[in-house]
Amino acid sequence: MKKAFAIILAVAAMAVLFSTCKKEAEPTTVDECISNFMDDINSTDRSEVYENLDSGSAQYNEAKATIFWDYALFPTTQIPYSLSSQSESGSTVSANLTSNGGLYSGTSIVFTMGEDSDKNAVISKITISGTVRFQ
Amino acid sequence: MMRRSIAAAAVLLAVSVSLAWSEAKAEAVFTEGKVDRKNASGKLSELEIGDKLSFGESVITGKASSAELKLSSGTSSIKIRPNTVFTIGERGTGPDRQTVLQTVVGQAAMKFERLGTKEPLVGTSSCIAGVRGTEVEILAAMDGTSVIAVRSGAVRLESGGESVDLAANEAVEVRPGQAPGPKFAWIGKELDFSAWDKGKLEGYLADPVASAAKVGEQLAFYRASMDALIPELAKQKAAYDDAYARLKELVDAKKDDEAQKLREAEVFPLMQAQGTLILNIRYYALTALSLRRYVLGGMYVELKTRHPKGAEDPAFAPFLAVYSKLLADFETGIVPQLVEADI
Numbered sequence: 001m002k003k004a005f006a007i008i009l010a011v012a013a014m015a016v017l018f019s020t021c022k023k024e025a026e027p028t029t030v031d032e033c034i035s036n037f038m039d040d041i042n043s044t045d046r047s048e049v050y051e052n053l054d055s056g057s058a059q060y061n062e063a064k065a066t067i068f069w070d071y072a073l074f075p076t077t078q079i080p081y082s083l084s085s086q087s088e089s090g091s092t093v094s095a096n097l098t099s100n101g102g103l104y105s106g107t108s109i110v111f112t113m114g115e116d117s118d119k120n121a122v123i124s125k126i127t128i129s130g131t132v133r134f135q
Numbered sequence: 136m137m138r139r140s141i142a143a144a145a146v147l148l149a150v151s152v153s154l155a156w157s158e159a160k161a162e163a164v165f166t167e168g169k170v171d172r173k174n175a176s177g178k179l180s181e182l183e184i185g186d187k188l189s190f191g192e193s194v195i196t197g198k199a200s201s202a203e204l205k206l207s208s209g210t211s212s213i214k215i216r217p218n219t220v221f222t223i224g225e226r227g228t229g230p231d232r233q234t235v236l237q238t239v240v241g242q243a244a245m246k247f248e249r250l251g252t253k254e255p256l257v258g259t260s261s262c263i264a265g266v267r268g269t270e271v272e273i274l275a276a277m278d279g280t281s282v283i284a285v286r287s288g289a290v291r292l293e294s295g296g297e298s299v300d301l302a303a304n305e306a307v308e309v310r311p312g313q314a315p316g317p318k319f320a321w322i323g324k325e326l327d328f329s330a331w332d333k334g335k336l337e338g339y340l341a342d343p344v345a346s347a348a349k350v351g352e353q354l355a356f357y358r359a360s361m362d363a364l365i366p367e368l369a370k371q372k373a374a375y376d377d378a379y380a381r382l383k384e385l386v387d388a389k390k391d392d393e394a395q396k397l398r399e400a401e402v403f404p405l406m407q408a409q410g411t412l413i414l415n416i417r418y419y420a421l422t423a424l425s426l427r428r429y430v431l432g433g434m435y436v437e438l439k440t441r442h443p444k445g446a447e448d449p450a451f452a453p454f455l456a457v458y459s460k461l462l463a464d465f466e467t468g469i470v471p472q473l474v475e476a477d478i
Contacts, residue, residue, distance in 0.1 A: 015339045050476065055175040056189025058234075062417040064476045071372065072410025102386030103379065103402065105394070127402060133410065 003133070011130055022134060027119040032087070034093055034111060040075045043082055054114040054124040073126070073133055078103045104128075161188040161204040161213065161223060168200030168217075176476070190234075191224040195242065216242035218329065219275075220429055224418070235263065237422075238273040238281075239429045242328040246270045247288070257283075260426040261311040261353050262294035275329050277437065278346045279311035279353060279430040283404035284321045295356065311430070312352025336437065343438050343454040350431050351461045357423040358468040361416050368412045375405040420472035427465050431458070 028132070037052040046066035053060055062068065070076055078099035084106070086095040097109040112125035112135075125135040163170075163186045172182040175191030182194060182202060192354040194202055196219045204213040215221045219241025223235050232257035238247065244255060249270050257264050259273060268287030275281050283292055284306035291300050292307060297314035306321040339346040367410055378401040385394035435458055442451035 042333070047474070047476075054189075055191065056187075058190040059414060060175045060189075061191040061224070061421060061477070064308040064474045065417055065472070068410060068413045068417075071368075071375075071413060072406050073183060101379075102383055102394070103398075105386065105391070107398070131401065131403065131407065133407065 009115040022121065027115075028121050030088060030093060030113050030121040033113070033123065036112075037055070038081060038083060041069060042051070042079050044076050046070060046076075052123055053134075054122040056114070057115065057124055059134055063068070063134060067070075073128070075101075077101060079123075161206050162186070163188065163194075163202060164205045164212075165203035166200075167202070169197035170200050170202045171195045171197075182223070190223055190225050193220055193239075195220050202254070211245070211247045212246040213246075216244070219243060220425075222425065224421070235418075237425070238275045239425050240275050240277060240433065242274045242326075244270075244272045258291075258424065259309075260430055262292055262309040262315070264292040266290050271325055274326060274331060276332050277430065277433045278335050278339040279350050279426065280335050281309045282326070282331070283307055283309070284326060295352075304453075311349045312354075312356055313349065337371045339434065339437070340441070343348070343434065344457050347431065347434060347454060347457045350434070352425065352456070353426060354423055354431075354465060354469070356463060357419045357426070358464070359439055361419045361472060363467070364416050364419075365411050368416070371405060371409045371412060375402065375409060378405055380400045387432060416472055420469050421477065423465070423469045424473060424477060427462075427469070431461060434458075447453065 009039075011082040022082065033052055037049070040049045040052060046069045049066070049069050050060065050064045053063065074081060077102045077105060080101045081097060081104070082098070083095040085095060088094075091113050093111040093113060095109050095111075096106040097104040098106055107129050108127075109129075110125075111123050114122050114124035116122050124132075126133050146463055163172075163182050163184055166182055166420045167182055170182040171179050171194070172186065172188065173179050173193040173195060175189070179195075187207075188194070188204065194204070196202055196215055196217050198217055200217050202215045204215070208214070211222070213236065221241070221243050222237045222239055222240040223234070224237055236243075236255055238257075238259050240260075245266075247255075247266055255266070257266055257271060257273060259275040259279075261275075261279050261281050263282065264271075264283055264337070267289050269290055270286035271290060272284040272286065273281065273289070274284075283290060283301065285301045285303055285405055287303045287307040289300065289302055291298055292309070295312060295314040299318065301318065303306060304321050305318050307318050308316045310316070334472045380399065382394055382397050382402055385397060434454075438451060438454055439445065442448040446452050446455055
């Protein structure tokens, strides 16, 4: 009985392991990338924001600094940020951006997307209200 | 007219560079021997012909290795000689964005086609130069000393707070933290980098404390450049806070049209100005990191291998004292502007 239980347990563990591995092997989609980015800017810890960006972007290295996001684009005082009317067309994702304190109020935001070497979707450019703010 | 054009190309951080250039990337068209690429995340891989290089990436050539890059914005090319660390960077944002092609250590020859206002900045860890329709050779020794030699076109070089204009067949040597040295004629023959670098190594070994102190001056310059921008950032932040307070009043009063006008006219531009300052502060911090890593770090290794007893060795101890002081200054002055991902 104990042996059968151990086998079942081992099989279950293998199944969980394989399903997890398979999930991790899937490249990040555009929707997931935008969602991850929004999660990161809605956190007061901005240290992972840059992980959603295209490492080939001109400002990638400089934008690793959390202060950049807080001062230049998404002040933590405005959390939460939300997107509405999100639509994807070619390599761009357009949406309206709203923040808690009224800094953004249905403001147009366009994400230009790229792919990293593992085919994960990454953000190459952010345009807010017609002005390029990160690239 | 020509002089005015050169000056315009070289006014650092104030010059407008077209978007087309700013978005340019390079492609490896030739490699020989062991050539690595290091991406902006620090990942190292072998550079292969056809590889596209992005901003923030470095090309690292080993002994008897070389590479040639072609910039995708035109026919401009860069030949990277052996034992070189070459980085494609950028500083500023919006209209102030400028590409910086930096030969951190080693030697690179660059040929830029005349592209109107699209030329990048070139430099080493101790100087920076604006170029115009230029063919230029850049040498960066292990002690941080550089030579900028112009084959054709024109260059305005800046270091130690002073600048010098170079025309075809002119060259100048720049020591870290110092103003450019006197110009000298260069008749266009191949510069013997290995002999020059060997001379710099010998000079360094003869007086490592003085060499390290010069690097310290260059680090101090980067720190001062950063520190000068920090009050400006505070000023911009105060202006933003004021504008945002007025925006909030309009939002609360549901005066949507007026709020939108204020966003576009004041709030967003102030945020963008803060972003520009932050990216420039970061540029200086990352350049200082390169200097500390490749030049100061290289000095330490060169001397330590000759004096393995370290601090107990009287020939090593004075250098170690200066080196330790520079690291401490780096820790307090530069590191606060760096993030874990930089290192």
